[in-house]
Amino acid sequence: MPRASSRQRRLSECRPAALTITLCNAPPTSVCPSSLSHSHLCRLATQRSVVTTLRAEVATLRASLEAEQHASKDGFAHKIADAKASWDRHHREKLEELERKLRAEFEKEAKELKAREKQLRETTDRIRADLGKVTLELSQQQVFANDLLKQIASQESAHEADKFDWETARADYETRLARAQKGLADKTDDFNKLMDVKITLQAEINHYRCALEEDRVPL
Numbered sequence: 001m002p003r004a005s006s007r008q009r010r011l012s013e014c015r016p017a018a019l020t021i022t023l024c025n026a027p028p029t030s031v032c033p034s035s036l037s038h039s040h041l042c043r044l045a046t047q048r049s050v051v052t053t054l055r056a057e058v059a060t061l062r063a064s065l066e067a068e069q070h071a072s073k074d075g076f077a078h079k080i081a082d083a084k085a086s087w088d089r090h091h092r093e094k095l096e097e098l099e100r101k102l103r104a105e106f107e108k109e110a111k112e113l114k115a116r117e118k119q120l121r122e123t124t125d126r127i128r129a130d131l132g133k134v135t136l137e138l139s140q141q142q143v144f145a146n147d148l149l150k151q152i153a154s155q156e157s158a159h160e161a162d163k164f165d166w167e168t169a170r171a172d173y174e175t176r177l178a179r180a181q182k183g184l185a186d187k188t189d190d191f192n193k194l195m196d197v198k199i200t201l202q203a204e205i206n207h208y209r210c211a212l213e214e215d216r217v218p219l
Helices: 002-024 038-216
Strands: none
Touching: none
């Protein structure tokens, strides 16, 4: 930054002069001008002229500093305005690009949703048709189930009647079987008694036969 360095250099050069101005502007002391020598008076006049020159330079420097400061402010304002305009333009371009992307994504999603809606509608129609067929088949199956239940009830009634007849026949058979078993047992008892009698008679016959044979033997 050459302007700032030149201003600093000029300010450093003006500092001794400003000190001299301060000393010259100091309140007068108790020394009388008559007591000063001619050389001192010449030096004082020279210093006053230098102070006047330095004051003019300081005023000029101050005016230039104010002008530079004003110019720097204007340049900074212009830079800020340019940066703001550039930022606004960049922001607007980004917003437009984002809007285009969002619009494209929205249109893509809308198309996908429409296709999905169409597919779901077709699926719903097919399901409704299948539901109607299933409802009709269920009604037919219900009629068949009712007929089947009637047949089952009729078969159960017939089965109960057959079961009653079978149980009656079984009871009659068991009664006759018991009677036959009792008659067989009675006959078995009679047979056993007759066999006992036969065995006894056979023993007596053998005994008498032996006795007769003994009687026939000659003495």
